[in-house]
Amino acid sequence: MVVFLAMMDDISKTDPEIFEAIKKEGIRIRNGVELIPSENFVSKAVLQAYATFFTNKYSEGYPGKRYYGGNQYVDVVENLAIERARKLFGAEHVNVQPYSGSPANQAVFFALLNLGDAFMGFDLSAGGHLTHGSPVNFSGKHYKCIPYNVDKETELLDYDKIMKQAKEAKPKMILSGLTAYPRKIDFRAFREICDEVNAYHFADIAHIAGLCATGLHQNPVPYCDVVTTTTHKTLRGPRGAIIMCREQHAQAIDKAVFPGLQGGPHDHVNAAKAVAFKEALQPDYKKYCGQIVKNAKALADSLMGNGLELVTGGTDNHLMVIKLVNKGLAGKGKEVQNALGEAEIYVNKNTIPYEPNTPFNPSGIRLGTPAITTRGMKESEMKVIGECIAKVIGNHTDKAVIEKAKNDILELCRDFPLYPGMEVLR
Numbered sequence: 372m373v374v375f376l377a378m379m380d381d382i383s384k385t386d387p388e389i390f391e392a393i394k395k396e397g398i399r400i401r402n403g404v405e406l407i408p409s410e411n412f413v414s415k416a417v418l419q420a421y422a423t424f425f426t427n428k429y430s431e432g433y434p435g436k437r438y439y440g441g442n443q444y445v446d447v448v449e450n451l452a453i454e455r456a457r458k459l460f461g462a463e464h465v466n467v468q469p470y471s472g473s474p475a476n477q478a479v480f481f482a483l484l485n486l487g488d489a490f491m492g493f494d495l496s497a498g499g500h501l502t503h504g505s506p507v508n509f510s511g512k513h514y515k516c517i518p519y520n521v522d523k524e525t526e527l528l529d530y531d532k533i534m535k536q537a538k539e540a541k542p543k544m545i546l547s548g549l550t551a552y553p554r555k556i557d558f559r560a561f562r563e564i565c566d567e568v569n570a571y572h573f574a575d576i577a578h579i580a581g582l583c584a585t586g587l588h589q590n591p592v593p594y595c596d597v598v599t600t601t602t603h604k605t606l607r608g609p610r611g612a613i614i615m616c617r618e619q620h621a622q623a624i625d626k627a628v629f630p631g632l633q634g635g636p637h638d639h640v641n642a643a644k645a646v647a648f649k650e651a652l653q654p655d656y657k658k659y660c661g662q663i664v665k666n667a668k669a670l671a672d673s674l675m676g677n678g679l680e681l682v683t684g685g686t687d688n689h690l691m692v693i694k695l696v697n698k699g700l701a702g703k704g705k706e707v708q709n710a711l712g713e714a715e716i717y718v719n720k721n722t723i724p725y726e727p728n729t730p731f732n733p734s735g736i737r738l739g740t741p742a743i744t745t746r747g748m749k750e751s752e753m754k755v756i757g758e759c760i761a762k763v764i765g766n767h768t769d770k771a772v773i774e775k776a777k778n779d780i781l782e783l784c785r786d787f788p789l790y791p792g793m794e795v796l797r
């Protein structure tokens with residue numbers, strides 16, 4: 372804890388309540404395993420860039436074209452962030468200002484569609500995101516979403532079926548990308564479908580950005596009109612997002628972000644994004660992403676070896692979804708999530724394809740390896756974590772089983788301090 376808390380001498384005195392919560396959160400992440408696939412742990416350099424006086428600045432506009440004075444250093448930061456992101460993904464144009472993934476997607480809708488236009492997006496219960504056309508989200512409320520789904524038998528995307536559906540629906544845009552689909556996405560196939568029906572192809576790679584940037588998965592940029600990604604998932608940067616697009620859409624995208632949707636950019640976040648992109652351009656980051664995938668396969672094998680069933684029977688990326696149905700736990704995702712949480716194993720409840728229950732009481736558990744891979748864990752740790760998870764799921768109301776798993780996890784975490792200065796447990 373010590374390094375970061377040392378920077379907090381003042382807050383420990385001026386605001387002990389918040390200080391205490393920060394300290395306890397440090398202990399929580401130190402002693403447990405973070406398996407929520409949308410989470411990660413940023414480097415100390417990213418944290419340092421984030422916690423600066425750039426948070427104070429107003430810089431509405433873009434580099435060289437600001438509405439406020441005193442932006443010469445903000446311009447340096449934003450230009451570096453843009454250049455590094457362009458290099459990372461080979462994109463023609465990048466906007467680094469979106470506050471987060473959802474507003475980035477909203478800006479793309481604003482730029483490419485008119486209100487009420489039809490588009491196709493990945494069904495939420497099978498692995499899409501809220502912003503891909505859920506009826507409770509702006510994307511489903513203000514635009515006409517025709518969802519595509521996975522095949523009921525294989526639980527995989529079936530590109531022939533999507534092609535057929537697109538020919539009937541004639542959407543203006545097709546959105547590809549995932550939040551809970553454990554397999555590779557064929558962005559080239561989506562491009563072919565879009566060309567066939569004259570639709571824009573918009574890919575949202577919030578989860579898999581790191582895998583795409585390092586060539587482990589197909590990079591969608593060559594096959595898309597627009598690509599968005601969050602910066603805080605596999606990319607291992609601060610909370611935020613970027614939009615990448617072809618030069619022909621650059622002006623529409625930039626205008627949609629500012630002044631269409633947002634005011635001043637968060638310059639401290641953009642500084643931290645630039646640092647994260649620099650890290651992602653290093654050879655070590657490619658090794659890291661390779662290990663994420665190896666760890667996901669090892670964790671999936673351990674879970675299946677211990678009698679659990681996974682959506683699609685495995686994983687090609689950083690995440691997997693456990694189906695609780697064959698354990699007699701349909702609709703018990705929340706209870707299982709809480710039992711695992713008591714053992715300091717952090718996961719999230721999730722719907723499964725053709726969910727028999729409800730999103731609030733779903734029948735799946737989603738988990739992934741980006742955060743624990745950042746911590747340095749490898750295949751042998753995945754085996755232990757998989758065993759602990761299987762035991763808790765098999766006995767999710769048994770306090771003794773949960774306590775035993777918690778101790779095993781604590782023991783496992785002993786050698787993985789997370790941040791310098793956090794070597795000592797508790």
Ligand SMILES: *Cc1c(COP(=O)(O)O)cnc(C)c1O
Nearest residue numbers: 471472473500549550575577578
């Ligand atoms: C996480 C995610 C988002 C949203 O990101 P927020 O930063 O939470 O708004 C958008 N799309 C996909 C596919 C995601 O997984």
